Amino acid sequence: MYNKNKAFTLAEVLITLGIIGVVAAMTLPALIQTHNEKATVSKLKKMYSVLQNAYNLYLSEDNPVVAVSDNEDGATTVASWFLPYLNVAKDCGTTNEAGCISGTYKLKKGSSAADYSTGSKYYRVILNDGSVIWFKGNPSDVSNRLGAIHYDVNGINPPNQWGYDLFAFEIQNEPNRIVPLGVSDGSRPFNENCAAANSSGYGCAYWVIQQGNMKYLKDHNLTLN
Numbered sequence: 001m002y003n004k005n006k007a008f009t010l011a012e013v014l015i016t017l018g019i020i021g022v023v024a025a026m027t028l029p030a031l032i033q034t035h036n037e038k039a040t041v042s043k044l045k046k047m048y049s050v051l052q053n054a055y056n057l058y059l060s061e062d063n064p065v066v067a068v069s070d071n072e073d074g075a076t077t078v079a080s081w082f083l084p085y086l087n088v089a090k091d092c093g094t095t096n097e098a099g100c101i102s103g104t105y106k107l108k109k110g111s112s113a114a115d116y117s118t119g120s121k122y123y124r125v126i127l128n129d130g131s132v133i134w135f136k137g138n139p140s141d142v143s144n145r146l147g148a149i150h151y152d153v154n155g156i157n158p159p160n161q162w163g164y165d166l167f168a169f170e171i172q173n174e175p176n177r178i179v180p181l182g183v184s185d186g187s188r189p190f191n192e193n194c195a196a197a198n199s200s201g202y203g204c205a206y207w208v209i210q211q212g213n214m215k216y217l218k219d220h221n222l223t224l225n
Contacts, residue, residue, distance in 0.1 A: 037214045043131065043153040044167055044180075044208050051149060051169060051178050054085035065176060067138070067146060072120040074137020078147035078171070079123035082135070090126040100124045101132055102156040108163035108194065108201025116150065130155045142187050146171040149178075162201030163194055163216070169205065182206025182224070190224045 058081045059065065065081070068074035072094050083091070092100035101117040101124050116122055122134040132152045138145045149169045152160070159165060168181045168188075182190035182203035193203030197220040207216055207224065216222050 037217075040153050040165060040214065041208055041212055043129075044151070044205065045212075047131070047151050047153075048169070048178070048180060048205075048209055050086065051082065054082045055171070055176075055178050057085050058082070059176060065146060065173075067173070070121055070137040070139045074147065075121050075123040075135050078137060078149075079125070079135040081171075082149075083125065086125070086133075087128040088125045089128045089130075092124040092126065094120040094123050100126055100156075101134065101152075102160045104160075105166055106159070106161040107199075108161065108204070109198045113162060113200070122150075126155065132156070144173055145187060146173050146176075163199075163204035163214075164201070166201075167205035167208065168202065180205035180209050184224060195222050195224075196220055 063081070066077070068077045075094060090100065101122075103117055104115045105113045107113045116124075116134060122136050124132065124134040126132055132155045134150045136148050136150070138147050148171070151167050151169070153165050153167070157165075169178050170181060170186060171177075172179055172186075179186055181188040182194055183206050184190070186203075186206075188200075188203035190203045190207050193200055194207060194216055204214075204216060207222070208214060
């Protein structure tokens with residue numbers, strides 16, 4: 001008698017590979033999204049700490065902090081408070097040399113927000129990790145704020161959208177401090193500027209830093225006191 005080795009038939013192998021492919025197609029996007037969100041949370045928290053430290057160092061050296069306008073001079077002044085303490089790979093200034101900032105960004109709800117690559121009222125820099133920051137002065141109608149800082153965690157790479165990879169901080173006066181947009185006593189509270197499905201996404205930074213997640217992208221009933 002002869003022993004016969006048992007083996008899968010070609011049809012069985014193809015069916016198994018097909019099932020694996022279907023499962024992978026269903027689970028990989030969710031896994032990738034979860035990974036990207038965790039990376040975003042980590043980068044945003046780190047940048048908040050970096051900006052706080054930079055601002056505290058600037059203040060500790062008895063440097064002046066003054067109210068500035070929302071124009072080129074104002075953006076340049078705000079940038080000067082932080083640049084000496086940041087790891088800058090490329091200083092694009094207010095002219096936005098090629099490759100510093102992508103074109104038009106989108107709001108969280110999907111509509112166009114603004115083209116931050118144009119105009120001289122933003123001072124733009126690329127950091128060593130590839131992320132991008134741009135500084136700006138303060139509009140006259142926003143009280144208790146000296147300026148603002150926009151932060152794109154992955155630079156020119158997509159999605160270039162508020163609440164996804166673009167977040168912001170404001171420099172408050174009395175007391176002098178850096179706060180992520182979304183705080184209840186700030187200019188862009190979370191409940192109105194991030195939580196709702198049709199919101200702008202301007203106020204998402206505070207939630208990400210405090211809660212350590214981006215649940216607002218799926219749950220539009222979240223609130224902060």
